[in-house]
Amino acid sequence: xxKSVPAVLLLAxxxxxxxxxxxxxxxxNYYDQDGENSPVTGGIGTEDLQVVAPVFVIDWxxxxxxxxxxxxxxxxxxxxxxxxxxxxxxxxSRQDTRAYTTVxxxxxxxxxxxxxxxxxxxxxxDYSSLGGNVGWSIDLDQRxxxxxxxxxxxxxxxxxxxxxxxxxxxxxRQTVDxxxxxxxxxxxxTVGSVEIGYTGQSGFLSxxxxxxxxxxxxxxxxxxxxxxxxxxxxxxxGVGLTLNHTFSKxxxxxxxxxxxxxxxxxxxHTVEAETHFRLPARNEVWIYPILRFHTQSGSxxxxxxxxxxxxxxxxxxxxxLSELTSEKIGLGLRVAFRHKQTxxxxxxxxxxxxxxxxxxxxxxxxxxxxxxxxxxx
Amino acid sequence: xxxxxxxxxxxxxxTGCASVEPWQKGDLATGPMQVEDDSCHRFERNIEVYxxxxxxxxxxxxxxxxxxx
Numbered sequence: 001x002x003k004s005v006p007a008v009l010l011l012a013x014x015x016x017x018x019x020x021x022x023x024x025x026x027x028x029n030y031y032d033q034d035g036e037n038s039p040v041t042g043g044i045g046t047e048d049l050q051v052v053a054p055v056f057v058i059d060w061x062x063x064x065x066x067x068x069x070x071x072x073x074x075x076x077x078x079x080x081x082x083x084x085x086x087x088x089x090x091x092x093s094r095q096d097t098r099a100y101t102t103v104x105x106x107x108x109x110x111x112x113x114x115x116x117x118x119x120x121x122x123x124x125x126d127y128s129s130l131g132g133n134v135g136w137s138i139d140l141d142q143r144x145x146x147x148x149x150x151x152x153x154x155x156x157x158x159x160x161x162x163x164x165x166x167x168x169x170x171x172x173r174q175t176v177d178x179x180x181x182x183x184x185x186x187x188x189x190t191v192g193s194v195e196i197g198y199t200g201q202s203g204f205l206s207x208x209x210x211x212x213x214x215x216x217x218x219x220x221x222x223x224x225x226x227x228x229x230x231x232x233x234x235x236x237x238g239v240g241l242t243l244n245h246t247f248s249k250x251x252x253x254x255x256x257x258x259x260x261x262x263x264x265x266x267x268x269h270t271v272e273a274e275t276h277f278r279l280p281a282r283n284e285v286w287i288y289p290i291l292r293f294h295t296q297s298g299s300x301x302x303x304x305x306x307x308x309x310x311x312x313x314x315x316x317x318x319x320x321l322s323e324l325t326s327e328k329i330g331l332g333l334r335v336a337f338r339h340k341q342t343x344x345x346x347x348x349x350x351x352x353x354x355x356x357x358x359x360x361x362x363x364x365x366x367x368x369x370x371x372x373x374x375x376x377x
Numbered sequence: 378x379x380x381x382x383x384x385x386x387x388x389x390x391x392t393g394c395a396s397v398e399p400w401q402k403g404d405l406a407t408g409p410m411q412v413e414d415d416s417c418h419r420f421e422r423n424i425e426v427y428x429x430x431x432x433x434x435x436x437x438x439x440x441x442x443x444x445x446x
């Protein structure tokens with residue numbers, strides 16, 4: 001007879017040590033960007049921004065069937081652009097912190113199926129979010145095919161700080177994600193997957209402190225500054241294809257392509273490629289270059305500064321919603337410790353690192369650096 | 378409708394292959410052959426969600442936080 005979730009949690013706390021142990025991962029991420037088209041100042045100011053994001057992830061094999069995972073993270077954001085929200089610039093930059101946590105339980109069922117359900121919570125000074133998710137997957141044909149279904153839901157509350165930095169109350173936003181994926185072993189050296197995703201959003205989808213500079217008028221010769229206005233619903237569809245192939249014991253090619261389409265007028269194509277080279281080492285060590293190319297058409301609601309009259313129902317100067325192309329190049333390292341280490345490294349299971357340079361054709365440049373350490377206890 | 382036909386064709390192609398026996402799967406067990414992104418890659422995806430309006434519907438972050446700076 002299946003155990004209930006509370007019973008499993010109690011067992012996890014007081015029972016004998018789990019069969020597979022506890023995996024603990026620590027990730028440290030850093031992101032730095034700069035550009036000159038910030039929507040916070042109507043599309044003409046600095047986009048200087050840094051994020052430092054440490055995350056702890058604990059994955060606990062409670063029993064042969066049950067697994068619990070828990071993550072806790074903080075995003076420390078330093079932004080020069082949001083400091084320009086209010087009329088008087090108070091410092092060179094503004095600090096913001098977002099804290100979040102997620103708890104997920106999964107259970108193997110009838111040998112070849114897995115159920116997963118979880119909840120998430122996040123909070124920052126003007127934004128809070130509650131989320132839930134449910135997932136199901138089934139392995140078929142001697143585990144050569146896996147079919148997975150997923151549903152995620154987020155309910156967010158936004159404090160409405162306007163373009164003058166004044167609080168105008170709050171509003172809400174709902175997001176529903178549905179995904180269907182099929183992963184198939186195509187041969188002894190090849191695996192591929194197809195994923196279809198649907199995202200529906202409703203509620204307040206604008207950013208309350210994003211400005212739009214209207215066309216000049218006699219009363220406003222340099223253009224009136226007004227708040228961004230976007231529709232209160234959005235539907236997104238994506239189809240992703242992944243193909244991984246082992247050319248030899250030392251070379252693996254990863255390829256992916258994604259097509260995206262939404263009802264705000266954006267359509268996009270994204271291609272990513274990574275060629276992994278295994279180094280001659282005692283443990284499993286891979287090094288790989290990262291390449292990514294993205295192109296998208298612009299939203300129907302985007303316009304450059306000074307191009308809107310103000311009579312349009314929806315307006316934004318946010319370049320994230322404009323026609324753009326972006327490129328990312330980088331380098332990654334992945335180490336899986338297959339042999340027992342000694343001393344400080346004795347519990348280390350894995351190490352990963354990525355560094356990537358990102359550039360957009362509107363002049364936005366960014367750098368991201370990530371480190372991930374994994375231990376098994 | 379055309380899009381659905383393409384998806385159906387892809388599903389048909391991927392399920393039409395012969396089974397690979399468990400003892401033939403050694404090369405499929407290495408880290409780079411896993412279909413899921415590694416943990417560092419997920420952070421980059423979350424950043425791309427904000428910098429490109431065309432992200433979403435791909436398993437990346439779609440809600441649950443702002444980051445709208």
